[in-house]
Amino acid sequence: MRVEEGFQPIPYPEDNPYTSDPVLPALLRRTLPPNAFNEIEPDLVRLGADVITTIRAMGSGNRVAPPSLIQYDQWGRRVDELETSEGWRDLKAVSQKEGLPGIFYERKYQEHSRTYGFAKMMLMVGDSHEVFCPLSMTDGTARVIELIGNKEMKEKILPRLISRDPSFAFTSGQWMTERPGGSDVSQTETTATSTGKTNPFGPQYTLNGFKWFSSATDSHISVALARTGPPTAGSRGLSLFLVPLRLPLLRSPTDPVPPSTSNNIFVHRMKNKIGTQILPTAELSLESSEAYLIGTLNQGIKNISPVLNITRLWSATASIGGLRKCLAIATAFARVRKINGQTVLLQDSPLHVSQLASINLTYRALVHLTFGVVGLLGKVECGVASEGEERRLRVLTPIAKAFAAEKACHGMEEAMTALGGAGYMEENGFGRQIRDSLVEKIWEGTTTVLALDLARAAQDPKTLNAFVSWAKDVVSSCPQALQIQMQQPLEVLNEAIVELSGSFGRPIGTLIPRPALMVTGYIASSAFLLEHAIWAYTVGDAARDTDIEVFSRWVLEGGTAAAIDDLRRAKEGTEGRVKANLAMVFGEAARAKL
Incomplete structure (x- = not known):
């Protein structure tokens, strides 16, 4: 039989990622002021059409x-020329044209500008080949300069x-990771050694060291930590x-x-990663490289914290954006693929739809969690957040990043299996999406690192109470009929709120932070889902029964x-x-040593 003969599978058509999304339109309608929503939604509809046409084409083939x-050049001179692909450069350029990260600083919609910009990113991320890695660090660097940069940096x-x-825009890297730690x-x-000179951008130093991971190696600038105090000072000696x-x-x-070597920055090698392969990541040596102090000496951890907080929310959005694309493919496939002798569409098979509903449930929870935290960031940046909201942002930033990464990857795998063997093919994009998304469990802190960060924040009773009180307030705001x-x-x-409330007493148990x-x-994502269900119930939204079911499930x-x-x-x-853990992993001899 010729390949053109016999049964021909029907390709699945993908819908506009905004208009077909099961979560985002209603979430924006609830959280944005009506005038802002009416202006923003047409742009998201337009962007959704661009994503599955022109933007996807930029990253194809x-x-x-x-x-x-x-x-080295042919004469043996060190040149360290980094060559990136046309698609990578075009995807980065189209993202900048879309206003990422510009929207956040234009602040046309004030605190809601964060929600608007991250909504655009979420629609694009599945087809963007990780260009949002450098743009996230660019956003973080912009915020640092906005907060503590000198006049020349700001101008x-x-x-x-x-x-x-x-053609005018800069991108920025962020160099923290080194081999020892x-x-x-x-x-x-x-x-970092002072030159005794003052550059218009600040006190001038020379940096000497080795950065083991430098994502966005093709950027124009980077922010970097370097030691200005003695090694014994640990992180307190960094600027x-x-x-x-x-x-x-x-x-x-x-x-x-x-x-490329004009500032004595030399590329040792490019990283050979299992994913994010289009993104240039390198090992760099700095050999008396010129740099300018940002902020106060020996306050580097505090001064770089806006970068970390912002990039963690970009990471969370990347996780849910990857899951969005995988779920969209699985849903589209179910509308055209027939089973049982070509008599029943997958969308009419209760067992198959049950699997899709489980993925959909996770997606809804993660979107509400992430955008709930994004909304808090917008409020804090615009100076309209209460003290409780500021403290809640401190708790929820590491939570959104870690929780979304942990849950989204499993959802992507389930979406892939919903296509059977067709899902395992590289052409549909599942493979790259899953490989790229796995890094979100590592970038900007592993789940364990972020669990320890949460534990540090929760040691302040006021900070933990701000989160717990909010969750209780959401529950108590539920109308009586809905409570029943x-x-x-x-x-x-x-029960979860009560259990968490007693978990961070001093000294905190060794095994407590991660669980x-x-x-x-779970508390945060559930509370955000509950907020939405209460809103849908109160306004009589057409999807109110579904939103109540989503929270309950x-x-x-x-x-x-x-x-x-x-x-x-x-x-x-x-x-x-x-x-027991030691014995299971390293043998009985390890148990005896403890």
């Missing part, structure tokens, strides 16, 4: 390829970081610097581009009870469990 590094660097003109920056080896990748940093558009209807899930949610993070994630079937049990086990018999 041989237009995207891993970056290549030319370290000359900030406008480029937030520009919509790719990984996420533990207290072990930073890079040193924050702005590092030009080429010198001079500012030049006329007609001037030739300076050599949702009695069981509300009881489980209250506590997961319980916090997420609490009862999404894993909340299991997470509570994990936290309880972590509180009980810690010493015995630690010994």
Whole structure:
């Protein structure tokens, strides 16, 4: 039989990612002022059409390829020329034109500008080949300069970081990770030495060290931590610097581009990663590289914190954006694929739809969680947040990043299996999406690192109470009739709140932070879903029954009870469990050493 003969599978048509999304339109309608929503939604509809046409085409075929590094020219001179693909450059440019990260600093919609910009990112991320990695760090660097940069930085660097003109715009990297400590920056080896000179951008230093991960190696500038105090000072001896990748940093558009090594930054090698392969990530050495102090000396951790907080929310949005695309493919496939002798569409098979509904449930919970935190960030940046909201943002930023990464990857795998063998083919994009999304469990802090960050925040009773009080207030705001209807899930949610409230006493148990993070994630996502269900019920929204069902199922079937049990086990018999863990992993001899 010729391949053209016999049964021909029907390709699945993908709908506009905004108009077909099961969560985003209603969430925006609830959280945005009517005038802002009426202006923003047409732009999102337009962008959705662009995503599945022109933007997707930019990243297709041989237009995207891993970056290549030319370290030496034919005469043996060190040149370190980094070559990126046309598709990578075009995707970065179209994102800048769409206002990422410019929307956040134009603040046309005040605190809601964050919601608007992250909605655009979520629609694009599945087809963007990780260009939002450098743009997230660009956003974070812009915020640092906005907050503590000097006058010259604000006038000359900030406008480029937030520009919509790719020919003028800068992107920024963020260099923290080094070989001794990984996420533990207290072990930073890079040193900064004052030159005694003052550059218009600030006190001038030379940096010497080795950065083991430098995502966005093709950027114009980077922010970097370097040691200005003694090694014994740990993280208290670190300062924050702005590092030009080429010198001079500012030049006329007609001037030739300076050599890649013009600021004594040398690329040791490109990272060979399992995913994010289009994104240039390298090992760099700094050999008396020129840099400018940002903010106060020896306050580097505090000064770089806006970068970390912002990039963690970009990471969370990348996780849900990847899940969005995978779920959209699985849903579209179910509308055209027939089973049972070509007599029944998958969308008419209750068993198959049950699998899709489970993925959909996770997606809804993660979108409401992430955008709930994004909304808080917008309020804080615009100075309209209450003290409680500021404290809640401190708790929820690591939660959104870690919880979304943990849950989204499993959802993507389930969406892939919903296509059977067709899902395992590279052409549909599942493979790249899953590989790329796995890094979100690592970038900007692993789940364990973020669990420890949550534990530090929760040691302040006022901060933990701000979160717990909010969750209780959401539950108590539920109308009486709805409380009766949702009695069981509300009881489980209250049980989780009570269990979490007693988890961070001093000294905190060794095994508590990670299960506590997961319980916090379930509480937060459930509370945001409940807020939406209450709104839908109160206004009589057409989807109110679905929203009530989503909240109830997420609490009862999404894993909340299991997470509570994990936290309880972590509180009980810690010493015995630690010994048993050692024996399971490293053998009985390890148990005896403890």
